[in-house]
Amino acid sequence: MSDSLLLNILLLSPLLSATLIFLLNISIAGVKQYIYTFLALMGSGISALLALYISYFSYAENQVLGSHLFTWLSIENFIVEVALKADALSSFMILFIAPVSFLIHVYATGYMNKDKSYGRFFAYFNLFIFFMFLLVLADNPIIMFIGWEGVGLTSYALVGFYFEDIKNTYAGNKAFIVNRVGDFGFLSALMLLFIEVGSGGLSFDAILSNIGQIEPSMLSLIAFLLFVGAMGKSAQIPLFVWLPDAMAGPTPVSALIHAATMVTAGVYMVARFAPLYNLTLDVSLFIAYIGAFSALFAAIVATRQFDIKKILAYSTISQLGFMFMALGVGAYSTALFHMFTHSFFKALLFMGAGAIIVAFHHKQDIRELRGIRESIPALFVMMFIATLTISAIPPLSAFFSKDAIMSALYASGHIELFIIALVASLLTVFYMFRLIFVVFYSKVKQAGASNSRSMIYPMAVLTILSIFAGLLNVPEIFGGNLNISNWLNILDKQFFISHSDEIILMSVNTLLIIGVIFYTYKRYAYSDTIEKESEHSLVANKFYIDEIYSAVIVKPLYALSVIFDKNISHHLIDNTIHRLALYYEKLGVVFSYSENGNVRYYALYMLFGVVSGFTYLYILLRAAL
């Protein structure tokens, strides 16, 4: 079987199953649920297996698979090929996207069991994977943009999945509109790239080999605009507001789209344009600072949230902030590796949260979810391991990835970034263990409804992955050889940090983390501290960011559009057109008198016509003679 065929099947199998589910769903009422389940799991399962196979080949044999599907546009030198390429970076992306998608599909079959829109859910879900693959496998930024918009679209559809409640629809709208701001940046950057280096071809390789021709200020602008796109998709300050609201969707959606895959698209994009960002150090530093502030801000907000999914949403923003910090200082493969481990433990956390929510019949306030440790011990163990992982306790996977980010920040010489990252990571430990201690360690005992096995087994797999995924990129200090970094082979900036420094950093970090865990335990476990925390403090209200945005951007824009609607659209444009139509009609009435149907008048008009024609000819002839 040829290699390009594998890539095509990987891409198209989710699309095929999405189409089939969609057609079944709209054409036949009352299709048995297991048919949808079968189709959805086939679509994502086939692509997961192929993704493992392809990335193994890329890893072991350094093969670059490519597939040219067709030429989409060919206008002089503007040629858009629909082509896929699985180089090391893309293979690495599908290595975790496809299996995590599959696991969450399995989980979703349990979570969405007996839902009346079961088919619609899996049609969207499979369509999402298709677009995500298109995004990471695209050979040129235009195809990537289609995937980018596609995942935004399916995200919109899934956030507003329960559209009977208008609040969910608003959340979907918010996600879509805020992302539009980011997409504006991305699209402008693409246009600028086309103007500057479009003649040399539009594939990533061609663009990145030609960026030397662009003058530095233009390059910085392009880099900045690309990052605006990443900001929107990856929910960084100032475009993060949509992600917490996007939790309105079903929990598998939050796990797959808003934690493990789609929100990492921004990180992927920056890493994909790494050669460009290596030339624009000012923009890179800006990225690092945006990442730092997002990490810190989201971590602070997460410490005072009560909705279990909101806590995890802010945690996602915070972890993405860590990735952008690493990208900003030039440690691309480190950021990608953290994205890799993050997708496992954050998907696990969301799935655990979903399981708790199901156990309590769709309540989400952690003050009401207390005391199910005894009734569902497996859930407790897995959530606890996931929390230890996100806290970066050695030797769990996030320890290796987050510690690598910390060392890179320290070694890059930006001590202020390092300190922000340290504070943010300690806050991460605090809010995550606050969640764990409040939910699982309480005097109250409740028996939750039991979860189905299809929800527990994928979580078990992800638990194992969360524990051991770090072993793929063990730093040399522990006798490892940075397999993934070597495989990715991105132009990382090289940092030199002595082993003694690194060990001191790690131990201080770990000690601080353990200290914070004990503090959190004292504060929240078996106590009702959580009940005393105000819901109306500055932090619990997210620093009033939503209100500020509403007052500064949304309301003025709304007022402006009302003014435009009334004055410009209604008075100026509509009225002008109505007038014109009215005058035209009146003119028609005047002319209609001449059309009286009387044949003798028509003969007269003809006579006038002939006479004037001859007069004209006569004048012409006179002039010629």
Next chain:
Amino acid sequence: MLQEYMILSIILFCIGVVGLISRRNIIVIYMSIELLLNAVNLSLVAISADLADTSGQVISLIIIAIAASEAALFMSLFVVLFRNKSSLDADLFDMLGSKK
């Protein structure tokens, strides 16, 4: 000689035009049309004789032939029109005009 023929032709043509526009009886309008045709025929024949070229006479013969067949058509039309309105007043047949 040509000039006189042409003047006669123009006079005939003008009579035809005036008849076409001012008369209301459809049969008279038809006669005016025939007058227009024959005014042209006259000028064609005159020019043809003047230039010693027979093609003008050929054309006028064809016109006469066509006018004859036209006459047959017109006659049947008159019958139909008269059956509709019991009159041959052209002003009565204004159904294609904009109704006031």
